[in-house]
Amino acid sequence: MIVGILKEIKIKEDRVCMTPGGVVTMVANGHDVIVEKGAGLGSSFSDAEYVAAGATIIDAAADVYAKADMVMHVKEPQPSEYAMIRKGQIVFTYLHLAADKPQTDGLVASGATCIAYETVQMADRSLPLLTPMSEVAGRMAIQQGAKALEAVNGGIGKLIGGVPGVAPAKIMVIGGGVVGVQAAKMACGLGAQVYLLDINLDRLRYLEDVMPANCTTIMSSKAAIHELLPQVDLVVGAVLIPGAKAPSVLTRADLKLMRPKTAVVDVAIDQGGCFETSKPTTHTEPTYVVDEIVHYCVANIPGAVPLTSTMALTNATLPFAVQLANKGWKKACQDNRALALGLNVHEGKLTFKAVCDAFDMPYTPVEEVLA
Ligand SMILES: NC(=O)C1=CN([C@@H]2O[C@H](COP(=O)(O)OP(=O)(O)OC[C@H]3O[C@@H](n4cnc5c(N)ncnc54)[C@H](O)[C@@H]3O)[C@@H](O)[C@H]2O)C=CC1
Ligand SMILES: CC(=O)C(=O)O
Numbered sequence: 603m604i605v606g607i608l609k610e611i612k613i614k615e616d617r618v619c620m621t622p623g624g625v626v627t628m629v630a631n632g633h634d635v636i637v638e639k640g641a642g643l644g645s646s647f648s649d650a651e652y653v654a655a656g657a658t659i660i661d662a663a664a665d666v667y668a669k670a671d672m673v674m675h676v677k678e679p680q681p682s683e684y685a686m687i688r689k690g691q692i693v694f695t696y697l698h699l700a701a702d703k704p705q706t707d708g709l710v711a712s713g714a715t716c717i718a719y720e721t722v723q724m725a726d727r728s729l730p731l732l733t734p735m736s737e738v739a740g741r742m743a744i745q746q747g748a749k750a751l752e753a754v755n756g757g758i759g760k761l762i763g764g765v766p767g768v769a770p771a772k773i774m775v776i777g778g779g780v781v782g783v784q785a786a787k788m789a790c791g792l793g794a795q796v797y798l799l800d801i802n803l804d805r806l807r808y809l810e811d812v813m814p815a816n817c818t819t820i821m822s823s824k825a826a827i828h829e830l831l832p833q834v835d836l837v838v839g840a841v842l843i844p845g846a847k848a849p850s851v852l853t854r855a856d857l858k859l860m861r862p863k864t865a866v867v868d869v870a871i872d873q874g875g876c877f878e879t880s881k882p883t884t885h886t887e888p889t890y891v892v893d894e895i896v897h898y899c900v901a902n903i904p905g906a907v908p909l910t911s912t913m914a915l916t917n918a919t920l921p922f923a924v925q926l927a928n929k930g931w932k933k934a935c936q937d938n939r940a941l942a943l944g945l946n947v948h949e950g951k952l953t954f955k956a957v958c959d960a961f962d963m964p965y966t967p968v969e970e971v972l973a
């Protein structure tokens with residue numbers, strides 16, 4: 603198979619979807635790898651390193667799309683790419699379709715087979731291709747939240763850890779999954795008083811056992827959130843229903859309960875956002891203010907630390923990419939249920955229920971296209 607590695611074109615996105623080490627593995631499995639010129643530069647991998655690994659460098663994205671049997675990205679295909687995607691081609695990348703109708707329409711029209719990293723799901727319900735980037739984004743949420751609280755950035759001017767004699771910040775993290783735990787750990791490490799909320803009581807029992815003493819677990823509810831909002835300096839949104847539009851946990855009216863110049867970081871923005879006032883921002887202009895509350899809503903947070911993120915992401919994606927290349931999408935998905943759950947679009951049909959529900963579009967069960 604010809605595997606195409608595309609350069610990221612989203613603003614300030616410097617990750618790349620395969621390292622030269624990954625190319626060595628692909629080539630060893632008998633595949634040809636073509637890499638768009640400069641694709642690895644933002645992650646400190648030169649074209650020469652890709653060539654040494656066995657890849658061929660291609661000048662333009664259009665030629666990668668024209669030649670490859672499977673194209674890989676990190677971020678979802680951008681509008682300029684929809685028309686380049688070919689019928690019969692495999693597209694393997696983050697898609698986040700439930701938050702993106704134009705892309706959904708573009709991929710349906712393409713006739714391609716599109717497998718979303720974020721909905722590949724193991725039998726234990728974990729999301730192996732989302733987890734590494736959620737680990738990064740959770741940790742970054744506190745770094746970015748700390749900056750949003752600085753007075754020079756329009757924040758209330760509070761240091762997360764406080765100093766001797768002055769109390770630290772209070773931080774509410776809503777969603778105690780991968781993002782939530784990593785955010786809470788970082789915040790606890792900085793000395794904040796952390797409240798970690800989830801709707802899953804078993805999860806809260808586990809978190810109560812493993813989190814430090816300055817983290818309090820709380821059953822998430824409107825009432826619990828309303829009680830905490832006047833006290834906290836920072837709210838992190840970290841909820842997820844896999845593949846679906848993010849559930850809403852803060853309304854615009856709720857912001858009135860917060861003190862002016864405190865901050866919210868909506869990590870769930872890639873799935874549409876979990877605060878009513880969230881809208882996607884970029885690393886170039888990451889924050890904006892609504893009703894005196896600073897909002898940070900970057901949809902590709904890990905893109906800011908590509909050296910770490912590229913390695914972490916490709917550690918997870920490579921084994922699945924090799925299965926797709928070795929067996930073709932159909933046999934790979936028949937043999938591996940986790941990969942089959944990643945299938946979102948096939949030859950004009952939507953095969954992920956939550957995406958169909960988000961846009962009221964017809965649903966085709968995965969089993970039907972795998973038969
Ligand atoms: N902005 C960015 O750059 C990135 C965003 N993300 C996003 O972060 C979000 C969270 O991802 P993960 O932590 O990996 O998911 P996860 O599945 O590990 O955790 C989600 C948690 O939310 C809880 N939850 C669901 N509905 C809830 C509600 N209404 N109230 C309270 N808790 C609720 C679940 O019980 C679960 O524990 C996802 O939307 C993911 O796509 C992940 C990586 C990067
Ligand atoms: C998961 C995701 O949206 C990202 O890594 O950008």
Ligand SMILES: [Mg+2]
Nearest residue numbers: 872901902903
């Ligand atoms: Mg994202």
